[in-house]
Amino acid sequence: MAFLTLTDVTKFYGATCAVQDMNLAIEQGEFVSLLGPSGCGKTTTLQMVAGFEAVTRGQITLAGRDITHAKASTRGLGIVFQSYALFPHMTVAANVGFGLEMRRVPAADRAQRVQQALALVHLKALADRYPRELSGGQRQRVALARALVIEPPVLLLDEPLSNLDAQLREEMQFELRRIQRTLGTTTLMVTHDQDEALSISDRVVVMRAGRTEQIGHPHAVYETPQSRFIAGFVGKANLLEGQLLRPEKLQLLPAGSGRLAGTVKERYFLGSQWLYALDTPAGTLMALAANDSREALAEGQACGIDWPDSALRSLPLPAADGAQAQGAH
Template identity: 70%
Template sequence: MSFLRLTDVTKFYGSTRAVSAMNLSVEKGEFVSLLGPSGCGKTTTLQMIAGFEAVSSGRIELAGKDITNAKANTRGLGIVFQSYALFPHMTVADNVSFGLEMRKMPKAERADRVKQALALVHLEAHATRYPRELSGGQRQRVALARALVIEPPVLLLDEPLSNLDAKLREEMQFELRQIQRKVGTTTVMVTHDQSEAMSISDRVVVMEGGCATQIDHPHRVYEHPSTRFISTFVGKANLLNGRVATCSTGSCNVEVGPLAVQVDEDGFKAGAAVLLSVRPEKLQLVTAGRGRLDGTVQERFFLGSQWLYRIATPAGDLMVLSPNDGRDALDEGNAVGVDWPAHCTRLLPAEEAVAA
């Protein structure tokens, strides 16, 4: 049995449906991220799990117990907010201890638990400081310690790293994952940052328009997106219009402009309009005449470790990511060939282009 289960959970604000029939099962100790753009329903879903928002219909269960209508303060969940919500007049130790005091834990036991929690986030030396005396990363860790010290069955994270600068955010992603693995707390995180969700989650729930459009392991979501939206929201993708010529078990032959491409997928009918999806980093620039397509460099952008090129081809424009290996970059106007391994392409129904 799943540790946390959402069954057909739906939320209406008046006549507006914010979350539509959400079904999600989270295993004990798992780290799951709700990923999507603003307004997709991910934060509303987290708030219903926390008990801050009432469920319009559906059911939420924790460890086999129905908590759909339970009050937030009876669920015993740990929560880290985007703003951290630390008490400015309390020291770090007092902030972390607050939840234990509310549970009337004896003072000696409370002090031991606080000490352990601060050690977990490497803030033992900052116990007597106030939030205003801490950096953003330190305040984030205090909020995490405060949530974990009560030993919650589930830890809920609402965009916990969004207020940090890029470098610190990346460092804290991995520190957060290490802490979660060490403690083993079942965790559900809301984020709009694709790299954040991909790097630290066991599974990712991609949401669009209040619906969970794909629930899978990060690698599967990236390599096998189920919709056009996911292929372009989770990373970048080149999408070329094509038509299925033939399709048999495990393989389809697709006509993309002047190009015939074999794709390791099936389930499409001959004659069906499709989108051929290939990631920019899977494309290779070769000498003109030696690739699947010939093209011309239209634009180039320097990204530090990579060059991003826009290549005009007879099948359509392609974005290509090439490593910055120290060689001179291609100039705009250069003729090039574009190639890619057969297993790197994906097919999506053409109607996804209209729906998105």
């Protein structure tokens, strides 16, 4: 039996269905991300697991115990919110130890566990500071330490890195994964950031309009999407008569060679790569090329385009809006 299980979990707000028939089994120690656009139901799903939202229909079990209608305070879950929700009048150490104090953990034990949690997030030296004296990344680590210090069976993360700048966000993604692996804490994270979900998750749950579109390893979701929505939402894609071709699979060659002729319509510098929009007889295609010793293609320059046969993926016909997508064929 899986450690955390959602069976046919459904949530209605009046006549509006926010989540429909969510089925998910998470193993102990697994890191799973709920990925999807705004309004797809991922945060509502997390809140039902946390106990902040009532389940309309279905069942949630944790370690074999039915917690579907249990109060949030009795579930013992660790939660990190988007806003971090730190107490401004408390020091870092006091913020981290708050949950232990509410659980009436003896002072000596509490102090030891707080120090261990701060060491885990590399903040022992800042124990006596206040939140206003910390950077965004440091406040995020305090919130994470506070959630982990109670030794929760499950850690719930609600867009925990969305308030950080791009560089710090990328650094914290891998720091978060390091901490999770160190402790082996079962983790469920909500995010709309595809790179974040793909880079640190064991599995990704792609949601759309309250339904689950696909559940799988990040590589499988990216390389073999089960619907056109996923192909377009998870990374960039070129669709050729029902087939998917990722931009990085395209090979840009000298003009007159390759299977397809193209002209550079626009180009975008991404640091380590160039992203090209190419006019072709098949329509506009996107291609990624390494920023290496070769000279970048100029706008208006002709080129040849090719790709390995193994890079093509067949996709199903588009499902009706709001309908469940069928399996790939």
